[in-house]
Amino acid sequence: MVPFSVDPEKCKNDGICVKACPTQIIQMKSPEGIPVPTEDFEEHCLACGHCVAACPTGAFSLDWLSSEECPPIERELVLSPEQAEQFLRSRRSIRNFNDTPVERPLLGKLLEIACYAPSAKNNQPWHWTVVEEPAKVKQCASFVIDWMRSVIKKTPTIAESRGFVRVVAAWDSGEERICRGAPHVIVAHAEKNYGFGAEDCALALSYLELFAHAIGLGACWGGYFYSATNSYPPLFKALGLPKDHRAFGAMMVGYPQLNYCRIPLRYPPRVTWI
Numbered sequence: 001m002v003p004f005s006v007d008p009e010k011c012k013n014d015g016i017c018v019k020a021c022p023t024q025i026i027q028m029k030s031p032e033g034i035p036v037p038t039e040d041f042e043e044h045c046l047a048c049g050h051c052v053a054a055c056p057t058g059a060f061s062l063d064w065l066s067s068e069e070c071p072p073i074e075r076e077l078v079l080s081p082e083q084a085e086q087f088l089r090s091r092r093s094i095r096n097f098n099d100t101p102v103e104r105p106l107l108g109k110l111l112e113i114a115c116y117a118p119s120a121k122n123n124q125p126w127h128w129t130v131v132e133e134p135a136k137v138k139q140c141a142s143f144v145i146d147w148m149r150s151v152i153k154k155t156p157t158i159a160e161s162r163g164f165v166r167v168v169a170a171w172d173s174g175e176e177r178i179c180r181g182a183p184h185v186i187v188a189h190a191e192k193n194y195g196f197g198a199e200d201c202a203l204a205l206s207y208l209e210l211f212a213h214a215i216g217l218g219a220c221w222g223g224y225f226y227s228a229t230n231s232y233p234p235l236f237k238a239l240g241l242p243k244d245h246r247a248f249g250a251m252m253v254g255y256p257q258l259n260y261c262r263i264p265l266r267y268p269p270r271v272t273w274i
């Protein structure tokens, strides 16, 4: 099967697709001067779509992805440097949420955008479990507390150093510091033995968090939540994750209660120039 087609009317023989391909599986060896696949194309194609995305005339289509299917980049929508800086610096971890649930299409949109994160070899290894029901979020939070209690019992020093004692004490006095009252939690998981699961899932969740910020939603990493998911079988089971998976991150999501007015400073970059 031919893995891609090139419209000879549109192709300018510029070799841009050859240059853009990260695995060098496109070559300009045809007598007509249009790009053709190397013999090992199928074996090495990452399905990243750079060939289709870089072609300025829309001549290049993969057998599974036509040029027309790929939306054009709208230059007027690209953030200015000032907008990008303000956007990135003004994102906050949101820990105060309204009770209003987020509509499923909007949660779906977060996931759709998260999938545009980079991933090793474009593997996109993430799977998503959305705890959509606020009552289920509360139940999961109670499992996290059960796990913390067991850690406090078994290894009190570790529990203390990880802040579990305070969190459990807060829970016992009616304050929920696991999911912070978020109506939803999104868990990113992948095959536990996959080498880049942690990096890829964290990047996808970062995209999700940033897009949440862009559309007026609040998000916050649930570090306790996904640690407990991997360490406490009742929570793992309640989430219904596949046995050979591991949670690589969790994000609380909801409508934020507070508006932030200033950008607190960060440590300056610790950098070595060599």
Ligand SMILES: Cc1cc2nc3c(=O)[nH]c(=O)nc-3n(C[C@H](O)[C@H](O)[C@H](O)COP(=O)(O)O)c2cc1C
Pocket: 091, 092, 093, 094, 095, 178, 220, 221, 222, 223, 224, 225
């Ligand atoms: C891996 C990871 C785990 C985190 N876990 C939690 C958590 O369990 N609860 C929480 O309230 N915040 C959690 N956070 C949020 C951090 O506390 C927060 O990013 C940091 O304080 C900086 O604040 P900012 O995100 O508002 O800039 C986590 C962040 C990361 C990256």
